[in-house]
Amino acid sequence: MVRHFGIVAALAAGACAITPKQLLQAPRRGAPVPNPSGKVALFSYSQYSFEEQSTTSAWQLLNLETGEITDSGLNSTEVNEAVWLPGTETGLLYINGTNEEVPGGVTLWIGDISKPLESKLVASLDAPYSGLKVANTSSGDLRFLVNTLAYPNGTAYNPDLAPTPPHTGRLYSDIYPRHWDTWLTKQRYAVFAGSLLKSSGYGLVNHTLRNLLEGVDYNVTRPESPVQPFGGSGDYDISPDGSTYAFLSKAPHLNKANFTASYIYVGAFDSAAAPQALNGPGSEAYEAGHQGASGAPTFSPDSAKLAYYQQDGDYYESDRVKLYVVDIDQGGYTTGNGSAVSTSNWKGLAPNWDRSPGSIAWAPDSESFFVTAEDYARTRAFHIPLSSDADFKPENLTSVTSITGIAVLPDSSLIVAANAIWTSAEFYTLSPNGTQNVLFSAVEVDEDLAGLGPHTLEEFFYTGSLPDFDQQMHSLVVKPSNFSENETYPLAYIIHGGPQGSNANAWSTRWNFQVWADQGYVVVAPNPTGSTGFGQELTDRIQGEWGGYPYYDVVLGWEYVRDNLSSFIDTKNGIVAGASYGGFMTNWIQGHDLGREFKCIVTHDGISNTESAFTTEELWFMRHDYLGPIWAENTTYSKWNPQDHIANWSTPQFVVHNTLDYRLPESDGLSLFNILQTKGIPSRFLNFPDENHHVLKAENSLFWHTEIFNWINHWSKGTDLDSNAIGQ
Numbered sequence: 009m010v011r012h013f014g015i016v017a018a019l020a021a022g023a024c025a026i027t028p029k030q031l032l033q034a035p036r037r038g039a040p041v042p043n044p045s046g047k048v049a050l051f052s053y054s055q056y057s058f059e060e061q062s063t064t065s066a067w068q069l070l071n072l073e074t075g076e077i078t079d080s081g082l083n084s085t086e087v088n089e090a091v092w093l094p095g096t097e098t099g100l101l102y103i104n105g106t107n108e109e110v111p112g113g114v115t116l117w118i119g120d121i122s123k124p125l126e127s128k129l130v131a132s133l134d135a136p137y138s139g140l141k142v143a144n145t146s147s148g149d150l151r152f153l154v155n156t157l158a159y160p161n162g163t164a165y166n167p168d169l170a171p172t173p174p175h176t177g178r179l180y181s182d183i184y185p186r187h188w189d190t191w192l193t194k195q196r197y198a199v200f201a202g203s204l205l206k207s208s209g210y211g212l213v214n215h216t217l218r219n220l221l222e223g224v225d226y227n228v229t230r231p232e233s234p235v236q237p238f239g240g241s242g243d244y245d246i247s248p249d250g251s252t253y254a255f256l257s258k259a260p261h262l263n264k265a266n267f268t269a270s271y272i273y274v275g276a277f278d279s280a281a282a283p284q285a286l287n288g289p290g291s292e293a294y295e296a297g298h299q300g301a302s303g304a305p306t307f308s309p310d311s312a313k314l315a316y317y318q319q320d321g322d323y324y325e326s327d328r329v330k331l332y333v334v335d336i337d338q339g340g341y342t343t344g345n346g347s348a349v350s351t352s353n354w355k356g357l358a359p360n361w362d363r364s365p366g367s368i369a370w371a372p373d374s375e376s377f378f379v380t381a382e383d384y385a386r387t388r389a390f391h392i393p394l395s396s397d398a399d400f401k402p403e404n405l406t407s408v409t410s411i412t413g414i415a416v417l418p419d420s421s422l423i424v425a426a427n428a429i430w431t432s433a434e435f436y437t438l439s440p441n442g443t444q445n446v447l448f449s450a451v452e453v454d455e456d457l458a459g460l461g462p463h464t465l466e467e468f469f470y471t472g473s474l475p476d477f478d479q480q481m482h483s484l485v486v487k488p489s490n491f492s493e494n495e496t497y498p499l500a501y502i503i504h505g506g507p508q509g510s511n512a513n514a515w516s517t518r519w520n521f522q523v524w525a526d527q528g529y530v531v532v533a534p535n536p537t538g539s540t541g542f543g544q545e546l547t548d549r550i551q552g553e554w555g556g557y558p559y560y561d562v563v564l565g566w567e568y569v570r571d572n573l574s575s576f577i578d579t580k581n582g583i584v585a586g587a588s589y590g591g592f593m594t595n596w597i598q599g600h601d602l603g604r605e606f607k608c609i610v611t612h613d614g615i616s617n618t619e620s621a622f623t624t625e626e627l628w629f630m631r632h633d634y635l636g637p638i639w640a641e642n643t644t645y646s647k648w649n650p651q652d653h654i655a656n657w658s659t660p661q662f663v664v665h666n667t668l669d670y671r672l673p674e675s676d677g678l679s680l681f682n683i684l685q686t687k688g689i690p691s692r693f694l695n696f697p698d699e700n701h702h703v704l705k706a707e708n709s710l711f712w713h714t715e716i717f718n719w720i721n722h723w724s725k726g727t728d729l730d731s732n733a734i735g736q
């Protein structure tokens with residue numbers, strides 16, 4: 009029982025501000041996944057302890073009527089993931105992360121949540137598979153999908169059994185030798201299928217799994233699914249009747265560094281015929297100009313339809329995302345290797361809706377689905393009937409907080425997981441008539457979050473710099489938890505990354521605005537040109553304009569604060585901070601007039617020298633945002649280069665740059681720091697050799713927060729600077 013624990017003790021202790029340590033040691037919860045009858049939902053729970061220096065985890069059960077939370081009894085050390093068994097009330101199929109026969113393998117077990125200790129081992133799998141999805145067929149046989157790395161010959165790769173090569177050389181003849189935080193090897197991810205035969209006590213048919221990507225044609229990019237680095241089981245699906253599968257893979261005839269394009273492949277589960285791309289070259293979708301990245305292939309409950317989304321541009325990663333649905337025609341035609349799936353009645357849904365949905369959940373009657381999409385600085389839910397016409401503009405079903413997950417219950421209600429600046433998690437049901445029933449609220453339960461609430465958040469709109477643009481710019485304002493109306497607080501101005509991204513009313517374990525505000529600042533977090541969630545035009549107009557409109561929007565936002573919010577915000581002792589594109593922007597600010605308005609700057613993994621931008625591997629990004637490759641005419645690499653304005657640099661600057669950041673290599677942070685030092689500008693350099701673009705480990709994150717806050721508090725408030733830095 010976790011519910012209603014701790015709040016009284018925390019309030020009694022007078023806690024009214026959240027510290028970095030509290031942020032990092034507070035529980036983290038996944039979105040609840042309801043059982044087939046919609047009575048209970050399973051979710052993951054984990055918590056880091058600084059005392060023990062370790063994380064504890066659990067699988068917890070949420071009662072969807074009462075909100076009561078109990079431990080499920082599934083041992084989270086052993087159970088990596090669990091899915092409900094369709095057709096049952098409380099049956100589960102789960103992956104046990106150990107395998108007594110095959111080192112590095114896993115096992116599949118059938119169990120029941122009402123008897124968690126009485127599960128049955130049904131299959132031994134010879135590699136570290138994950139991403140389980142299951143269908144219960146009419147015969148009662150179970151068909152499932154999982155994924156893992158595979159050798160070029162299609163066999164699953166088990167690192168524990170692979171021989172160690174005698175040398176460490178990595179030889180490449182194709183562009184894209186590494187991505188995000190990983191150097192490419194010969195192995196690629198693949199989706200594997202297996203069947204558990206009811207008549208044999210759910211034994212694994214053929215004692216093996218089939219690699220579904222085998223046989224897919226390519227001449228440039230080898231098929232891979234899930235798409236790395238962020239793809240998971242959302243990149244593939246199995247129809248509820250078990251007959252059909254679908255997966256996502258990048259365009260096989262385009263190279264991965266220049267293009268974002270990816271297609272949805274479909275195939276018949278019991279056929280050896282190779283899966284076919286339903287929206288690849290030659291398809292109706294492709295010919296109509298929809299050629300970019302695809303996602304979220306999701307079968308309807310009646311198995312007759314597949315919904316997915318796709319962008320138009322084949323190298324623009326932030327192009328508008330559009331929704332599609334096709335009819336699935338089982339046994340549509342026969343190849344030499346068996347029957348294949350054909351698709352028909354391909355149709356765009358809400359094609360003129362100016363938002364970019366990010367997930368799809370079907371209604372039980374297969375006549376509509378729900379999506380989530382960014383909308384005015386939060387992620388909201390929307391409902392899309394298949395019968396809607398082209399001009400249909402979905403209305404938001406949710407309002408204030410940001411949705412992190414939705415699932416549909418048998419009565420068409422939603423179970424929603426959401427968060428906000430003031431809470432790490434809220435679970436509620438949302439009835440078709442709009443009634444919300446809150447089942448769980450982390451701020452009422454978690455000691456570390458005690459005292460947080462919506463009272464610290466404000467928003468304002470101001471006139472930005474874009475000509476011929478009819479919207480105002482948006483900005484968040486986050487006050488300290490113990491805000492007093494008789495005090496002013498220095499400004500912490502925080503610029504978001506992307507640049508196609510947003511500062512949203514959402515909880516973050518990395519840039520948590522409440523934690524920054526509770527150092528005694530008012531955080532102002534603007535959404536300048538380039539931001540997402542306000543319509544595609546605002547997003548698109550940053551192209552070729554990195555230091556242009558967004559910079560002037562940031563200046564105008566700062567002037568708005570100075571001129572209108574001075575009763576509680578002190579801009580004279582303000583600081584500016586940003587990561588990624590936000591880091592680029594802080595470097596641009598350092599070289600321009602706005603840089604003189606801050607006591608110090610904090611830059612996390614940001615570009616300082618745009619002329620070296622080709623050290624990244626996401627060349628599609630440079631090609632789009634800088635108007636071509638580095639050698640082309642009329643690009644903007646030199647136009648918006650922070651290192652062309654070094655003469656103006658003079659504000660103390662804290663530089664973070666991590667070694668595993670292959671997207672923005674650490675050389676940019678090092679040259680930035682070397683220039684600051686050589687010019688005699690007070691500066692520090694913080695590096696994590698084991699972190700990528702993000703700082704994810706709790707102890708590293710605590711050090712990151714401690715040193716950054718020490719820096720801003722010194723320059724803004726005159727506190728002592730610590731002596732933790734490594735000297736000469």
Ligand SMILES: *[C@@H]1O[C@H](CO)[C@@H](O)[C@H](O)[C@H]1NC(C)=O
Pocket residue numbers: 083084085086
């Ligand atoms: C859970 O599994 C771990 C690892 O096998 C074991 O050490 C631990 O005792 C188990 N916990 C319970 C409550 O059974």
Ligand SMILES: *[C@@H]1O[C@H](CO)[C@@H](O)[C@H](O)[C@H]1NC(C)=O
Pocket residue numbers: 093094095096099144145148150
């Ligand atoms: C599959 O669904 C049927 C009902 O459609 C049910 O009787 C059967 O128990 C389910 N299979 C498993 C393994 O739970």
Ligand SMILES: *[C@@H]1O[C@H](CO)[C@@H](O)[C@H](O)[C@H]1NC(C)=O
Pocket residue numbers: 082083086087104105106107108115117127
């Ligand atoms: C996981 O598998 C191990 C054997 O590899 C077994 O001892 C343990 O009981 C299993 N745990 C669960 C929860 O299935």
Ligand SMILES: *[C@@H]1O[C@H](CO)[C@@H](O)[C@H](O)[C@H]1NC(C)=O
Pocket residue numbers: 159161162163
């Ligand atoms: C595939 O390649 C791996 C690594 O070379 C090898 O161990 C495995 O036996 C091969 N599988 C088949 C079916 O040839």
Ligand SMILES: *[C@@H]1O[C@H](CO)[C@@H](O)[C@H](O)[C@H]1NC(C)=O
Pocket residue numbers: 202203213214216217218278
């Ligand atoms: C099992 O093997 C047989 C013979 O190779 C093949 O026809 C069948 O499709 C396989 N079944 C599965 C589920 O892999």
Ligand SMILES: *[C@@H]1O[C@H](CO)[C@@H](O)[C@H](O)[C@H]1NC(C)=O
Pocket residue numbers: 227228261289
């Ligand atoms: C790959 O195939 C496509 C047609 O599908 C063709 O346009 C392209 O030139 C081919 N590329 C290479 C490198 O062979």
Ligand SMILES: *[C@@H]1O[C@H](CO)[C@@H](O)[C@H](O)[C@H]1NC(C)=O
Pocket residue numbers: 222223281282343344345
């Ligand atoms: C049948 O499968 C084989 C082996 O995967 C493949 O080479 C061949 O192209 C396939 N033929 C058809 C018509 O799909």
Ligand SMILES: *[C@@H]1O[C@H](CO)[C@@H](O)[C@H](O)[C@H]1NC(C)=O
Pocket residue numbers: 384404405406407408442
């Ligand atoms: C939709 O969003 C608006 C703000 O844009 C909000 O006022 C309204 O309450 C939301 N609708 C629902 C049903 O939450």
Ligand SMILES: *[C@@H]1O[C@H](CO)[C@@H](O)[C@H](O)[C@H]1NC(C)=O
Pocket residue numbers: 421439440441442443
């Ligand atoms: C809305 O639906 C729920 C059940 O889904 C019901 O309990 C509630 O009374 C309904 N509210 C209104 C205002 O109709």
Ligand SMILES: *[C@@H]1O[C@H](CO)[C@@H](O)[C@H](O)[C@H]1NC(C)=O
Pocket residue numbers: 492493494
């Ligand atoms: C602010 O100052 C006024 C006048 O001095 C005082 O009445 C009020 O209590 C103060 N408010 C707070 C929150 O301290």
Ligand SMILES: *[C@@H]1O[C@H](CO)[C@@H](O)[C@H](O)[C@H]1NC(C)=O
Pocket residue numbers: 183263266631636637
């Ligand atoms: C990548 O795109 C650029 C244009 O930005 C083009 O010049 C180059 O040939 C492409 N490279 C490959 C390998 O397709």
Ligand SMILES: *[C@@H]1O[C@H](CO)[C@@H](O)[C@H](O)[C@H]1NC(C)=O
Pocket residue numbers: 641642
């Ligand atoms: C570059 O800009 C000049 C001046 O506008 C124009 O004449 C030229 O065609 C452009 N070059 C390219 C490759 O677009």
